Amino acid sequence: MEKNHNGLKYISLLWGILYMAAGLVQVAKGVGLLPASLVSSSLLPAELAGGLVLVVIGAVFFVATFEFSKDSFEGSAYAYVGILLCLVFGTLYFLSMVADLINAYILAMEGYEKWTFVDSFKPALYLGILSGVVYAVWKNRFKPVNQGGF
Amino acid sequence: MTSRIPLAMYPTGQTCRICDVCAGKGLKRRLMEMGLTPESIIQPLGCNRGSFLVLVNGTRYALGRGMANKIIVEPVYGEVPQFG
Amino acid sequence: MAEKIKVAVAGNPNVGKTTIFNALTGARQKVGNWPGVTVEKKEGTKKHKDHILEIVDLPGTYSLTAYSADEVVARDYILEEKPDVVVQVLDSTNLERNLYLTSQLLEMGTNLVLALNMSDRAETRGDDIDIRRLESLLGVSAIKTAANEGRGINALLDSIVNKTESNPPLPHEIGYGGRVEENICALEEILGSDRELSKNYPSRWMAVKLLEGDENALSKLSSSSIEGKVQNFLSDLDHEEYEVEMADKRYEFIGTLLPQVCTTCAEDVSPSDMVDKVITNKYLGIPIFLTLMWGMFELTFAFATPFMELIDMFFGWLAAAVTSNIETVWLASLLGDGIVAGVGSVLLFVPNIFILFFVIALLESSGYMARAAFIMDRLMYTMGLQGKSFIPMLTGFGCSVPAIMATRTLEDEKDRLITMLVTPFMSCGARLPVYILLAGTFFSRQAGSVIFGLYVLGILVAIVSAKLFRTFIAKGQPSPFIMELPPYTRPSLKDSLQHMWNQGYLYLRKVGTIIVGGVVLIWLLAYFPQGADYGSADSLIGSLGKLIEPLVAPLGFDWKIAVALVFGFVAKEIVVGSLGTLYGTGEGEALSSALVADPGFTPAIALGLMVFTLLYVPCIGAVAVIKKETGSWKWMFFQAAYSTAVAWILALVTIGVGNIVL
Ligand SMILES: Nc1nc2c(ncn2[C@@H]2O[C@H](COP(=O)(O)OP(=O)(O)OP(=O)(O)O)[C@@H](O)[C@H]2O)c(=O)[nH]1
Ligand SMILES: [Mg+2]
Numbered sequence: 001m002e003k004n005h006n007g008l009k010y011i012s013l014l015w016g017i018l019y020m021a022a023g024l025v026q027v028a029k030g031v032g033l034l035p036a037s038l039v040s041s042s043l044l045p046a047e048l049a050g051g052l053v054l055v056v057i058g059a060v061f062f063v064a065t066f067e068f069s070k071d072s073f074e075g076s077a078y079a080y081v082g083i084l085l086c087l088v089f090g091t092l093y094f095l096s097m098v099a100d101l102i103n104a105y106i107l108a109m110e111g112y113e114k115w116t117f118v119d120s121f122k123p124a125l126y127l128g129i130l131s132g133v134v135y136a137v138w139k140n141r142f143k144p145v146n147q148g149g150f
Numbered sequence: 151m152t153s154r155i156p157l158a159m160y161p162t163g164q165t166c167r168i169c170d171v172c173a174g175k176g177l178k179r180r181l182m183e184m185g186l187t188p189e190s191i192i193q194p195l196g197c198n199r200g201s202f203l204v205l206v207n208g209t210r211y212a213l214g215r216g217m218a219n220k221i222i223v224e225p226v227y228g229e230v231p232q233f234g
Numbered sequence: 235m236a237e238k239i240k241v242a243v244a245g246n247p248n249v250g251k252t253t254i255f256n257a258l259t260g261a262r263q264k265v266g267n268w269p270g271v272t273v274e275k276k277e278g279t280k281k282h283k284d285h286i287l288e289i290v291d292l293p294g295t296y297s298l299t300a301y302s303a304d305e306v307v308a309r310d311y312i313l314e315e316k317p318d319v320v321v322q323v324l325d326s327t328n329l330e331r332n333l334y335l336t337s338q339l340l341e342m343g344t345n346l347v348l349a350l351n352m353s354d355r356a357e358t359r360g361d362d363i364d365i366r367r368l369e370s371l372l373g374v375s376a377i378k379t380a381a382n383e384g385r386g387i388n389a390l391l392d393s394i395v396n397k398t399e400s401n402p403p404l405p406h407e408i409g410y411g412g413r414v415e416e417n418i419c420a421l422e423e424i425l426g427s428d429r430e431l432s433k434n435y436p437s438r439w440m441a442v443k444l445l446e447g448d449e450n451a452l453s454k455l456s457s458s459s460i461e462g463k464v465q466n467f468l469s470d471l472d473h474e475e476y477e478v479e480m481a482d483k484r485y486e487f488i489g490t491l492l493p494q495v496c497t498t499c500a501e502d503v504s505p506s507d508m509v510d511k512v513i514t515n516k517y518l519g520i521p522i523f524l525t526l527m528w529g530m531f532e533l534t535f536a537f538a539t540p541f542m543e544l545i546d547m548f549f550g551w552l553a554a555a556v557t558s559n560i561e562t563v564w565l566a567s568l569l570g571d572g573i574v575a576g577v578g579s580v581l582l583f584v585p586n587i588f589i590l591f592f593v594i595a596l597l598e599s600s601g602y603m604a605r606a607a608f609i610m611d612r613l614m615y616t617m618g619l620q621g622k623s624f625i626p627m628l629t630g631f632g633c634s635v636p637a638i639m640a641t642r643t644l645e646d647e648k649d650r651l652i653t654m655l656v657t658p659f660m661s662c663g664a665r666l667p668v669y670i671l672l673a674g675t676f677f678s679r680q681a682g683s684v685i686f687g688l689y690v691l692g693i694l695v696a697i698v699s700a701k702l703f704r705t706f707i708a709k710g711q712p713s714p715f716i717m718e719l720p721p722y723t724r725p726s727l728k729d730s731l732q733h734m735w736n737q738g739y740l741y742l743r744k745v746g747t748i749i750v751g752g753v754v755l756i757w758l759l760a761y762f763p764q765g766a767d768y769g770s771a772d773s774l775i776g777s778l779g780k781l782i783e784p785l786v787a788p789l790g791f792d793w794k795i796a797v798a799l800v801f802g803f804v805a806k807e808i809v810v811g812s813l814g815t816l817y818g819t820g821e822g823e824a825l826s827s828a829l830v831a832d833p834g835f836t837p838a839i840a841l842g843l844m845v846f847t848l849l850y851v852p853c854i855g856a857v858a859v860i861k862k863e864t865g866s867w868k869w870m871f872f873q874a875a876y877s878t879a880v881a882w883i884l885a886l887v888t889i890g891v892g893n894i895v896l
Binding site for chain 2: 515
């Protein structure tokens with residue numbers, strides 16, 4: 001149990017920090033606390049709702065870390081749900097990037113003249129891709145397994 | 151010691167046994183028909199602000215606090231008997 | 235000459251009855267992974283070996299004693315229609331509880347075929363069920379099925395047909411023993427003296443039901459000669475004690491049977507329980523739910539844009555073709571301003587509707603619906619409802635009509651009434667085009683969030699209204715919440731696409747009928763009288779609009795919006811369709827620019843209009859179903875008046891605030 005969970009523990013912490021940070025920056029930009037151009041207005045866009053989603057995902061990972069630190073095996077369940085949410089939202093943003101791509105290059109839609117690939121490369125997407133890689137490598141570790149009563 | 155208390159007040163996470171249902175006409179039978187028979191073992195799975203997730207006879211149920219207050223349980227000691 | 239056989243498909247909730255029904259008849263009734271999907275009986279036919287099977291899918295029920303409106307439907311069908319064969323669908327992974335209903339059906343003497351469904355799950359778990367043994371012990375036919383893979387369906391058909399050819403079974407008797415048995419015998423004797431009654435209902439079964447205190451059984455006696463005698467007899471007894479004792483005996487009977495036919499691998503806490511723990515976490519449960527909802531609407535909005543652009547281009551081409559090729563002025567106007575502009579502006583949103591239905595289908599088959607009910611139970615309770623009420627409300631994101639029907643699963647009359655009254659506040663698919671048009675036009679990049687905000691507003695208004703109704707109209711406590719949680723399943727792409735198509739097809743049909751009709755009517759009113767400018771204040775529709783304009787003038791809506799809202803009562807998409815027709819500009823892009831160009835249309839007004847469209851009187855279909863399900867004109871009018879008043883007030887507030895902020 002120990003060995004199995006050590007890796008997950010750190011991943012959870014790291015993912016929690018990444019999502020929470022990206023989310024908070026988006027929220028702060030969204031409500032105008034930070035200038036939209038900070039770092040990059042496309043890689044970290046001003047999006048209130050989208051930022052809140054990232055914050056929720058980050059929170060799930062933080063709870064996972066917290067549970068791991070108590071040596072509770074429930075941590076793996078939180079990490080699992082967290083990574084699933086990462087994948088779901090990664091897919092969502094991927095699909096919306098595909099839509100943007102079609103709009104810009106195939107349909108040459110109005111308002112997309114200056115669109116570049118980076119404009120749709122949102123945190124949920126690149127972090128989602130990272131999560132996908134991690135999940136593919138560690139599939140078995142993420143699957144929550146029952147380790148006895150509660 | 152036989153301590154019979156409503157499920158809602160039962161310490162979280164511990165296995166217990168249904169010993170009675172304090173409910174008006176029909177509800178007791180309704181619960182039986184849904185599979186919550188007397189003497190069944192309740193395995194709590196989670197609790198969310200007074201609502202409960204439980205595993206009884208191999209089926210999972212969501213119970214509101216009102217319902218959890220009506221189900222009287224007692225603790226089970228030692229080996230948990232297997233059902234099925 | 236083909237022989238007709240009446241077959242009923244019955245069983246506990248969520249065991250796969252509709253899946254079996256669909257497999258048997260080729261129908262496409264709605265399947266979903268939570269208890270209470272089917273709330274009305276659905277009929278279908280199937281020809282099999284010279285026989286015509288008239289198959290009826292019933293709502294799920296735990297026993298023949300009905301507690302809620304959907305269970306009444308199931309019970310009444312089995313009891314009163316007396317089908318030739320009853321197919322009871324069982325969940326093979328939970329035989330004990332499922333056999334309870336079997337024992338009641340046997341007591342009634344129904345011609346029973348058992349379909350042990352979900353056998354795939356039982357097998358992977360390692361259960362071993364001896365079907366032949368079960369058949370011989372109960373005197374019924376039993377077939378193993380896995381309906382979602384189509385396994386065992388042919389065998390099931392065969393055994394239904396065989397069943398009618400064999401002799402009708404004798405009612406199966408469960409010995410209740412002791413004083414219960416004595417009382418049953420005594421009652422049987424009294425009942426037997428009424429020939430009419432004992433012809434319709436087996437005496438022993440009736441006696442059992444009466445002793446259990448079943449009110450439905452009691453009402454059957456109301457016109458018979460022996461009612462007084464029976465009443466006398468029963469008044470000396472304590473039902474509550476009996477009903478439990480008898481239920482106990484049935485389980486005892488099952489308990490002696492079960493070990494002989496199956497070895498079950500008892501299920502313990504499983505990985506999915508751990509996932510549940512996270513999903514229903516005290517602090518994370520509701521945020522995760524909202525996150526998923528937001529994702530759903532974001533996808534609906536974002537992924538549809540290229541498809542919308544294509545449709546837009548097509549209608550743009552069509553409009554140009556109409557104006558350049560048709561010389562007759564009135565015809566060109568009818569086709570161009572009316573059909574193309576009006577219907578086109580609604581068809582533009584078909585991609586959104588399809589994506590929305592697809593995502594809803596994913597959600598419904600995953601098993602998350604029942605969890606959402608659980609997560610919301612606490613909040614719903616403080617607002618005077620229970621968690622189960624949340625499922626019809628979620629269904630309302632698709633369409634209000636089935637959502638109002640879905641309240642049938644609520645046992646308590648008051649719970650049900652309140653839920654019916656507030657469900658239309660949940661934003662249905664038909665309102666989506668209005669949001670997408672207006673939010674897309676006036677809020678561009680933030681459109682997704684604006685739309686999500688509207689959905690949340692709908693939920694909030696529904697919940698707060700429930701609290702008001704509970705405090706002032708239907709006083710009392712919500713009934714205690716209990717619900718079976720289905721196991722999670724990985725949603726299948728094929729089923730979800732199928733579901734999307736079914737729903738989307740209904741939408742297209744609606745566009746082809748009601749919406750075309752509405753738009754043509756609006757065009758007629760806008761075109762006449764002769765001499766008036768098309769769609770101007772002098773046209774018929776202009777006069778009509780001016781007439782009702784004062785009603786919405788305080789909100790800042792002009793007569794065009796007023797007209798759109800009035801016609802929107804027929805179907806809410808017409809709000810968009812009639813704006814398209816009245817602005818007479820073709821659809822999509824052109825309509826957007828026309829709206830922006832209109833000085834009467836500010837972002838604040840657009841926001842207010844969206845809020846108004848969300849909340850005001852639901853469409854005529856929903857109003858009719860409220861009348862049907864509550865059985866009262868009073869509640870129907872109340873709902874219509876209340877929702878319109880709420881819409882008016884909240885729109886006013888929105889526009890007021892919007893004027894300051896935006
Ligand atoms: N694994 C498995 N799943 C099944 C089987 N049959 C049905 N299901 C699934 O079980 C769920 C419930 O199916 P329905 O057909 O809607 O059940 P129902 O009995 O009609 O439910 P209600 O109308 O709510 O009473 C769906 O998610 C189906 O896909 C089966 O044989 N095996
Ligand atoms: Mg069904």
